[in-house]
Amino acid sequence: MFKYRGYTGNILRVDLNRQKIDKIPLAESLAEKYLGGNGFGIRFLWDEVPPEADPLSPVNLLIFATGPLVGTLIPNSGRIEAIAKSPLTNMYGDSNAGGFFGPELKFAGYDMLVFRGRAPQPVYLYIEDELVELRDATHLWGKDTIETEEILRDELKDPDVKVACIGPAGENMVRYACIQVTPQRSLGRSGMGAVMGSKNLKAVAVRGTKGIAIAEPDKFHDLALEFHRRLRANDVYPAVSKYGTPGIVSIMNMIGRFPTKNFQYGAYEWADDINAESLHKKHFVKHLACYACPVACDKLFKIKEGEYRGLACRSVEYETLNGFGANILNRDLASILKANDMADRLGLDVISASRAISFAMELWEKGILSHGEVEGMDLSWGNMETVFKLLNMIAYRQGFGDLLAEGVKRAAEKIGRGAEYYAMHVKGQEIAAQDGRAQQSMGLAHVTSNRGADHLKGFPTIDETGYPAEAERRYGKEYLPDMADPRSIKHKGFLVKDGEDFAAVVDSAGNCKSGGTFVLAEIYWEDMARAIRYATGLEIEVQGLKKIGERIYNLQRCYNVLCGISRKDDTLPRRFLEEPNPSAAAKGLVCRLEPMLEEYYYLRNWDPRTGYPTIKKLEELDLKDAVDRIGREKLIYSREDMKPDRSE
C-alpha cells in the first residue's frame, strides 16, 4: 500500500506505439515534492519530453493527473488536469476540468495516466478497475464529443462510465482543440485535444468501484463539513450559485473589463442582452454540478423558440458570452448558445476559437484580408452565419479555417501585412475575456502565466471589483487601498505571485478555483494545508505547501526557458500597452506592465534581464537539476547580483 492516503499509489503508462500498458507505482518523493496534478505533470514533462520536441509528434506525452483531494469530501474536488507540451505555444501546456472523470479515475485505482507514442489506428483506452485495454476506435473517429460519449456508454453497457474524448478538432490537430470530459466539461486551453489527436487516441473511458482511503478520517470529515458550511455562508455564494460565471458579465462591463470587438473596447453597448439575467430569463432549465460541488455553477440551458429551438447546452460561461458575444459584436443569445454547442461538439477551446474569429473579423474590417483569401465570406462583425461556418472550417481545417486553426499568432505570421498587431495573444495563446488595462493585475497575470495568456494561473480576483475585506484578511491592512484597486499597479506583482503559487497547489491537489479558492475566496493556504495533511498524512504546513507551489511554478518556467522563452516573451500585445481603453471606469488606461513585472521578478527571485530563475532560487527549491540543464553560465546566482530598476 502507498505510504500516503488520498493517493491510489498507481500510475498507468500507455505506450501507444507498442500498444503496451504498464501499471507502475507512484514514487513517494513525487507526492512529497509535487503533490499531484500539474505538479506531477511538469515533472514527467521535464524528465521525458525534450524541449525541442514537436508537440504533435509521438515523443510528446499526454498526461492526465489527479491529486490527493480529487474524489474526496472536500468541496468541488472533482478536477482532472491534462498536461503536455503545448502545440499552441510550443512550451509547457496544461488544462484543467471539473466533472466526474478525475474522481472516477481514482475510484478505479489510478492517480495518473501517461500516454506516449502514436497508435497505428484510432484507439480508445478502457479502464474498469484492474481491467485496462486499448480498444479499436475506428467507428468513433469523426464523431463529435457528445456522440462519442453516448456511443461509449451504450457500447460498454455502462451508464456510469466516465469519458474523456476529443472531437473532429482534436482529430485534425487544431492547435487549440480541447478534450471534453463527462459531462461536457472542457480541458480547454493549451491544445491538449490536438496532442490527443496526434496520438490517434480518441477517448479514455473509465469505471471504478474502489474507495479512497483517508489518513485522519474524523478530522478530515469535520474539516470538509466546515468547508461546505463556509462556502454556503459566503456572501457571494447565492449569486455564484445562481448564475455561475455569466454573473460577472454586467460587473465586468461596468468596470470596462469586458473585451469588445477584439479588445478595441472594454464595454459592450448591448451587454444587457447577453448578461446572466437575460440568459436565465430566456433559457435556464436547471442547475448542474461537478463532483462534490455545493456551488453548482453549471446550468442546463434550452432554446425554447426560434431557429435553434430545442437546442440544449451546458457549460455556458462568462468566456462564452464574451467570446461569441461582445467579442464579435453579437447580441443574440440563442446564437451564442448555438456557437457554444458547436465548439463543445467539435472539441474546440471556446476562448481561442472565438478570438481567432474576432481576429479575422478585425483584419477584414481593416482591409488586411482580401475577399479571395476568405473565400468570399462576409466577415463583418456579428455575422453569425460566418461564425458557424468558420467553426466547422477550423475544426476540419478547411480552406481559410486551416489558417485560423493554427491560432492567431501563427496565422498573423503567415498573413503578414501588419496582422500581428491584431493578434491578441501572449506566447501564442489567445487572451481570455480579461482586459489588463481595466484590471492591471490581469495584464501581469497574462504575461507571467506559464501556459501563455491566461487568467487562471495568477487568477487575481481580489482587485477585480475591489474586495478590500478579503485583501485585508489575506494580506493585511498595509496593502490597502491599492491591493483592491484594479487600476493601481501597486502590490500587484505580489498578488499575482501569491496567486500563481497557490493556484499551482490548488490545481495539483485537485480543487476548483472557481468554487472556494479564488472566486468565493474562502479556502486559502492554511485551509489547504490542513485538508492535504488530514487526507494524506503528509507532514505539511503552510510554508511547505508554499514551497511546493513555487517549485511547480519554477520548474514550469524552467521548462519554458529550455523551450526558448525569456523576458522578451513576457509581454502583452501592443494594443494593451499603447491603445488606451476607451470604456467606462477604465477610460484612458493602458496596462502599465513594466513596473509590475519588475516587482514580480524581484519577488520570484528571477533575473530581471533574462526572466530566468536564479541559481539561488532553484537551489532553494531543490531544483539543482534545472540549474545544470539550463546551464550555470546562463543563470545568475541571486537577485542581489542584479539591482532591479525600481524607479516607479
Added chain:
Amino acid sequence: MYLDVNPELCTGCSLCEAFCSFRREKAIWPTKSCISVLKYEREALYIPFTCQQCEKAICAEVCPVQAIKRNAHTRAWEIDANKCMGCKMCVASCPLGGVAFDPHRGRAFKCDLCGGDPECVKVCAPGALKLVKGPEVVLAKRRRVTQNMLHLLQNWGVETHV
C-alpha cells in the same frame, strides 16, 4: 421518518454518495454508499435513489435470521451486521433495489437514516434530499402542483389573487 427526494433540484454532485460511504467506511467509496445518484446525462436528469423505508418491509420479512429491524425512534429499517449471514435474500427481494451487498464483508447494507441525522441531507446544498415525517411532504407537493395550475390560469387570463 424517511428521505424525501426531489430530482428536480438534484444537481448531480454526488456529495450524498461521498459522505454516506465515508460514514460507513472512513473512505470515499461510492459503490458502498446507501444512496446512489442515477444519471441520465442526455437529459441531464439526476435521481438520487435509496431505501424507501417501506411500511411493509419485504427485506425484513424474508430475512431468515431476523437481522432487519425497525428502529423505534427513527422508523428506519436497520440491518444488524452481527446477525446478517450474507444470504442476500433482502437484496434479491427488495423490488426497488433499496438494499445493497458488500462483497468485502459478506454483509448486506442499507440506509438507516444515520440514526436520525443523515449525512446526505446535511451536505445536499440544493435541498434535493430532506428528512421528513410524512404528511407535510404530500401537502407541499400538492401545493406545488396547484401553484403550477395557478400560473397556467394566469397565462389564460383568468384573474387570481394568490
